[in-house]
Amino acid sequence: MQKYLDDIVRGLFRENPTFRMLIGMCPPLAVTTSAVSGLIMGLATTAVLICSSTLISVLKSLIPKQVRIPVFIVIIATFVTMIDLILAALVPDVHKVLGLFVPLIVVNCLILGRAEAFASRMPVSRSITDALGMGLGFTWALTFIGCIRELLGAGTLFGATIMGESFVNWQIMQLPPGAFFTMGLIVFTLNLIGNHRARNVQKAARKQIQVVGKEG
Amino acid sequence: MRDALKLVLTLGLVTAISGGVLGLFYNYTMPIVEARQMTDMIEKGFKGVLPEAHTFRSVENGQGEKPEGVTEIYEGLDQGGQRIGIAFETAAQGFEGPIVMAVGVDPGTETVVGIKIMSHTETPGMGARIEEESFTNQFQHKSLADPFMVGSDIDGITAATISSKAVAGTVGEKSRQVLNYLGYDVETPVIQEPVEPEPVEEPAETEEPLTIDMVLEELLPQAQEFTQLGEGQAGMPGDVTVIYEAFDDQGQRTGLAFETIAQGYGGDITMAVGIDVASETLAGIKILSHSETQGLGSRIEEPDFLEQFRGKSLSDPFAIGEDVDGITAATISSEAVAGTVGTKARQVLDYVSH
Amino acid sequence: MKEMLLLLVGSALVNNFVLVRFLGICPFLGMTRQLDTALGMGLAASLVLVISAMASWLVNTYILAVLNLEFMQIVVFILMIACLVQLLEMVLRKMMPGLYQAMGIYLALITTNCAIMGIALLVVGSGYTFWQTTVFAIGAGLGFTLALVMMAGIREELEFVDVPPAAKGTSLALLIAGIMSMGFLGFAGLVPM
Numbered sequence: 004m005q006k007y008l009d010d011i012v013r014g015l016f017r018e019n020p021t022f023r024m025l026i027g028m029c030p031p032l033a034v035t036t037s038a039v040s041g042l043i044m045g046l047a048t049t050a051v052l053i054c055s056s057t058l059i060s061v062l063k064s065l066i067p068k069q070v071r072i073p074v075f076i077v078i079i080a081t082f083v084t085m086i087d088l089i090l091a092a093l094v095p096d097v098h099k100v101l102g103l104f105v106p107l108i109v110v111n112c113l114i115l116g117r118a119e120a121f122a123s124r125m126p127v128s129r130s131i132t133d134a135l136g137m138g139l140g141f142t143w144a145l146t147f148i149g150c151i152r153e154l155l156g157a158g159t160l161f162g163a164t165i166m167g168e169s170f171v172n173w174q175i176m177q178l179p180p181g182a183f184f185t186m187g188l189i190v191f192t193l194n195l196i197g198n199h200r201a202r203n204v205q206k207a208a209r210k211q212i213q214v215v216g217k218e219g
Numbered sequence: 220m221r222d223a224l225k226l227v228l229t230l231g232l233v234t235a236i237s238g239g240v241l242g243l244f245y246n247y248t249m250p251i252v253e254a255r256q257m258t259d260m261i262e263k264g265f266k267g268v269l270p271e272a273h274t275f276r277s278v279e280n281g282q283g284e285k286p287e288g289v290t291e292i293y294e295g296l297d298q299g300g301q302r303i304g305i306a307f308e309t310a311a312q313g314f315e316g317p318i319v320m321a322v323g324v325d326p327g328t329e330t331v332v333g334i335k336i337m338s339h340t341e342t343p344g345m346g347a348r349i350e351e352e353s354f355t356n357q358f359q360h361k362s363l364a365d366p367f368m369v370g371s372d373i374d375g376i377t378a379a380t381i382s383s384k385a386v387a388g389t390v391g392e393k394s395r396q397v398l399n400y401l402g403y404d405v406e407t408p409v410i411q412e413p414v415e416p417e418p419v420e421e422p423a424e425t426e427e428p429l430t431i432d433m434v435l436e437e438l439l440p441q442a443q444e445f446t447q448l449g450e451g452q453a454g455m456p457g458d459v460t461v462i463y464e465a466f467d468d469q470g471q472r473t474g475l476a477f478e479t480i481a482q483g484y485g486g487d488i489t490m491a492v493g494i495d496v497a498s499e500t501l502a503g504i505k506i507l508s509h510s511e512t513q514g515l516g517s518r519i520e521e522p523d524f525l526e527q528f529r530g531k532s533l534s535d536p537f538a539i540g541e542d543v544d545g546i547t548a549a550t551i552s553s554e555a556v557a558g559t560v561g562t563k564a565r566q567v568l569d570y571v572s573h
Numbered sequence: 574m575k576e577m578l579l580l581l582v583g584s585a586l587v588n589n590f591v592l593v594r595f596l597g598i599c600p601f602l603g604m605t606r607q608l609d610t611a612l613g614m615g616l617a618a619s620l621v622l623v624i625s626a627m628a629s630w631l632v633n634t635y636i637l638a639v640l641n642l643e644f645m646q647i648v649v650f651i652l653m654i655a656c657l658v659q660l661l662e663m664v665l666r667k668m669m670p671g672l673y674q675a676m677g678i679y680l681a682l683i684t685t686n687c688a689i690m691g692i693a694l695l696v697v698g699s700g701y702t703f704w705q706t707t708v709f710a711i712g713a714g715l716g717f718t719l720a721l722v723m724m725a726g727i728r729e730e731l732e733f734v735d736v737p738p739a740a741k742g743t744s745l746a747l748l749i750a751g752i753m754s755m756g757f758l759g760f761a762g763l764v765p766m
Contacts, residue, residue: 025743026599027599028598029596029599032595033594066229069222073230074230076652077233077234077237077651080647080648081240081648083647088249088644089248091255092252095259106647106690106694107596107687107690110690112685115685174547178754178758179593179754180752180758182595183754184748184751186747187745187746187747187751190744191739191748194738194740194741194744195739198739234648237648238642242644245644312700315699316698317699
């Protein structure tokens with residue numbers, strides 16, 4: 004049980020694909036003009052990730068080693084097409100905003116990466132929890148960026164007005180440069196926290212060494 | 220060799236299975252998608268372009284071939300089931316891809332009732348401005364005998380000539396074709412070649428430079444008579460070149476108009492300002508000439524921006540972001556205009572009343 | 574002719590693949606530490622961009638559209654790109670070993686580059702003719718190379734600049750990209766769309 008929980012938590016934070024591993028960077032920049040589009044893009048990617056990881060894990064012994072990458076790609080592409088059609092049927096407005104980036108889930112390194120590194124080696128149940136963790140990690144990252152850009156760029160959050168009348172929209176946040184700036188500052192902040200922690204760990208370690216030294 | 224064959228076979232098999240599954244899935248979802256799109260088109264498109272119609276009914280048959288590029292034709296019916304107009308969906312080839320739009324036509328008067336841009340992939344702020352009502356409203360109640368040409372009977376959008384041309388041409392051509400297809404007889408107008416090979420983007424720039432005399436009546440429409448206070452007179456506020464006094468029919472001074480210069484981003488911006496003396500408010504302003512960047516600073520000429528000054532009290536701060544909305548990406552130009560108008564109007568009023 | 578020129582400028586500068594459309598961010602962040610690498614990657618990707626744009630237009634117009642199999646676009650295009658890259662690699666190795674030496678290592682990375690898949694999907698959705706597609710793809714390649722080379726040039730200069738340790742690497746690259754992207758927004762006035 005612990006293992007499964009760990010799979011999920013790992014994807015959410017420690018190995019968060021967007022903030023920590025910095026892979027599959029196109030969607031976090033391109034479709035995060037609003038929180039809703041970030042959320043839906045994240046969920047669509049999660050759905051593809053779970054479906055393809057499961058199927059690949061089930062079929063792993065049947066797929067010849069030499070063609071495994073092309074076969075993975077076809078499986079992923081199939082699920083992407085399905086998600087594309089489902090989004091077009093259920094949420095046409097959001098589907099229009101996401102546009103090109105729904106079919107481009109197929110080349111998101113996150114999905115092929117998980118298929119190759121995890122699903123093709125691990126049992127089905129662990130592949131599902133791993134995909135769930137990674138997918139949700141990706142989803143919350145996209146939603147978070149979307150929230151920042153929507154709040155500052157349009158003064159709203161999930162469509163509801165948050166900022167007061169006097170707030171002047173930072174239009175740049177809705178334009179391409181805003182995406183780069185937001186993402187750059189988030190990575191910067193995370194690095195700051197990471198460095199701070201590393202220093203604390205070092206200090207703690209040094210203290211311990213001193214203690215040990217004294218005892219010796 | 221046997222290995223390679225095995226690999227190709229495996230991959231082929233997987234692709235075939237994928238194709239089969241997707242085929243089934245596609246056949247199941249596509250009707251839903253299409254139905255959604257159609258409801259969307261009727262609700263957001265057709266109802267907007269034929270506002271008087273009560274219900275819409277699909278029209279399947281006509282004379283000859285259905286016009287190319289027209290995807291759906293609907294008739295708009297009133298409450299009694301009488302046909303009052305035709306609405307159809309078509310696409311124009313824009314700069315970046317198709318521009319899908321809904322068009323409503325009235326077969327009786329042979330006019331376009333309205334158009335609405337449904338989706339497009341033009342660049343935001345440039346081609347995308349075809350969505351704006353100031354552009355689409357030009358097509359309301361437009362006769363199909365018109366040429367539908369940007370530069371002659373349609374005002375194009377600055378820096379978006381290709382997109383505006385595409386929309387205008389398609390609306391005219393397809394409306395005529397659809398009506399003909401449905402059995403109405405619409406003549407295609409003989410289109411004279413426009414005088415200039417390129418459509419005029421800013422008519423003001425190619426014509427004689429505007430001077431304040433030409434716009435006096437526009438600025439102060441109530442006034443009957445104007446007298447000039449003299450050019451270059453001593454004591455006139457700096458950068459103010461001409462001042463006019465405006466009188467009503469009783470000889471009462473009602474307004475002032477003056478010409479002044481603001482320092483824009485690309486050079487001088489010359490403008491004419493009208494003041495209502497009694498209420499100490501602005502009657503209106505007009506840009507006479509400028510050399511700001513096309514599509515950016517040049518948007519200070521747009522009514523959306525200029526109309527903000529009409530009726531504005533001279534005691535207002537005239538600051539962008541406070542009481543005047545600036546133009547995106549043209550802050551310097553908008554600040555220059557707003558600031559200068561405010562300061563100079565106060566100075567001129569002061570000068571004239573002493 | 575003028576239309577074609579506008580299309581070229583439009584796809585290279587106004588709607589730059591990397592800085593405005595966000596396609597190909599991975600090589601843009603990952604392969605721009607050195608100028609030579611960036612140039613090699615840019616040129617290799619440009620080559621594949623043009624070839625796959627033309628191929629996808631042909632496949633879509635003469636096979637998928639004819640057979641009503643447009644829903645297979647994603648599957649077919651990704652396989653097609655994978656095959657093309659393999660083929661290109663073999664051809665280059667045989668015919669132009671010099672070029673292969675310079676470009677070969679980048680080719681393998683290109684299959685899952687979203688710029689390549691992106692252009693394939695863009696051209697079939699845009700209604701371009703075959704020649705328009707080709708010009709569009711050349712412009713896209715030029716713009717892609719330009720963005721990568723500019724980025725690498727800036728990053729090489731910044732290598733020895735004293736920045737906060739937390740900003741080193743990706744964070745700084747993203748902030749620079751933001752400033753470059755602002756610059757590219759200015760090109761919007763260049764093409765009278």
